[in-house]
Amino acid sequence: MNWKRVLRRLPGLVRQWWLKLLPQVITSCSLLAMTVGAIALVLLVHPLLARSEQPLTAAFNANRQTIAQKPAPDFPLQAHPLPPTLAQWSAPQAGDYFDQIEVVPVNYLVWSHVPITVYIQPPTATELASPFTAQRSQAWITAVSQAVQEWNRYLPLEQVEQLEGANVAVLRSPPSLQLETSTSQEATGEQRERSILRLGRARSAVTNYKVYIQGSLKDPASKPTLALRYTMQLRPDQATQYLQAAARHELGHALGIWGHSRSQTDVMYFSQVRHPPSISPRDVNTLKRIYEQPTRLGWALVDNDP
Numbered sequence: 001m002n003w004k005r006v007l008r009r010l011p012g013l014v015r016q017w018w019l020k021l022l023p024q025v026i027t028s029c030s031l032l033a034m035t036v037g038a039i040a041l042v043l044l045v046h047p048l049l050a051r052s053e054q055p056l057t058a059a060f061n062a063n064r065q066t067i068a069q070k071p072a073p074d075f076p077l078q079a080h081p082l083p084p085t086l087a088q089w090s091a092p093q094a095g096d097y098f099d100q101i102e103v104v105p106v107n108y109l110v111w112s113h114v115p116i117t118v119y120i121q122p123p124t125a126t127e128l129a130s131p132f133t134a135q136r137s138q139a140w141i142t143a144v145s146q147a148v149q150e151w152n153r154y155l156p157l158e159q160v161e162q163l164e165g166a167n168v169a170v171l172r173s174p175p176s177l178q179l180e181t182s183t184s185q186e187a188t189g190e191q192r193e194r195s196i197l198r199l200g201r202a203r204s205a206v207t208n209y210k211v212y213i214q215g216s217l218k219d220p221a222s223k224p225t226l227a228l229r230y231t232m233q234l235r236p237d238q239a240t241q242y243l244q245a246a247a248r249h250e251l252g253h254a255l256g257i258w259g260h261s262r263s264q265t266d267v268m269y270f271s272q273v274r275h276p277p278s279i280s281p282r283d284v285n286t287l288k289r290i291y292e293q294p295t296r297l298g299w300a301l302v303d304n305d306p
């Protein structure tokens with residue numbers, strides 16, 4: 001071997017060897033860096049994990065202790081006596097659509113007292129300023145009052161002037177998507193929405209209900225009960241007969257018929273019809289069956305505090 005030739009070729013050999021080795025060196029460096037990084041991360045996070053475990057356990061135990069110390073109140077499920085108007089009603093041959101009624105967390109939406117108070121929004125100053133809107137709001141009020149009178153034969157209703165404290169509030173505003181969103185978000189307890197009679201794609205009315213605790217759980221003397229409140233929004237810009245049909249239908253929901261009939265001859269038929277029917281024996285039979293059911297509404301909450 002000529003060592004001079006070897007010496008001459010040496011830089012080339014070294015370069016070749018180095019080029020072959022380079023990828024391995026890079027990989028090794030990356031692996032090393034990743035390993036060091038991972039170890040550093042574990043070291044950094046571990047104390048945090050270890051610290052967060054302790055308060056979580058403590059909080060959980062504290063919560064369990066709170067529950068053990070103060071049990072939640074019971075919500076008794078019982079039927080209320082039938083209002084005399086419904087007790088006297090009898091039309092068994094007409095049938096009903098009770099099987100279409102929704103069972104909600106309080107069971108059935110039964111008013112535990114009569115009369116049920118209804119607030120009907122009066123004309124606003126803006127509406128009274130124009131003969132057209134003044135007349136329109138008056139027609140709306142007449143239609144709603146008419147529906148109240150019709151249902152009053154089966155369940156006593158009383159029109160009140162104050163919105164505050166009214167069991168059912170009937171408002172002259174078009175149901176808006178924005179309002180639906182806000183009502184579902186602020187839902188406390190139970191709250192539902194229902195889209196009813198449609199004109200084209202626009203809703204003409206919407207009714208929602210809210211279950212809340214009346215009285216204070218901290219004060220047994222206030223006799224806390226689960227109470228109910230309905231808000232009905234009914235557009236004023238509809239032909240009188242549809243307005244009346246919508247008011248009649250929505251009021252049916254607010255009295256407890258939380259569901260729809262499959263028959264066009266019932267007020268609670270799920271869609272708008274050309275010739276809106278008046279309250280049918282099937283509507284009243286269904287209402288009566290609902291009021292015969294047990295409910296959690298209106299009963300004094302039993303405090304389990306020993």
Ligand SMILES: [Zn+2]
Binds near residue numbers: 194197260
């Ligand atoms: Zn409906």
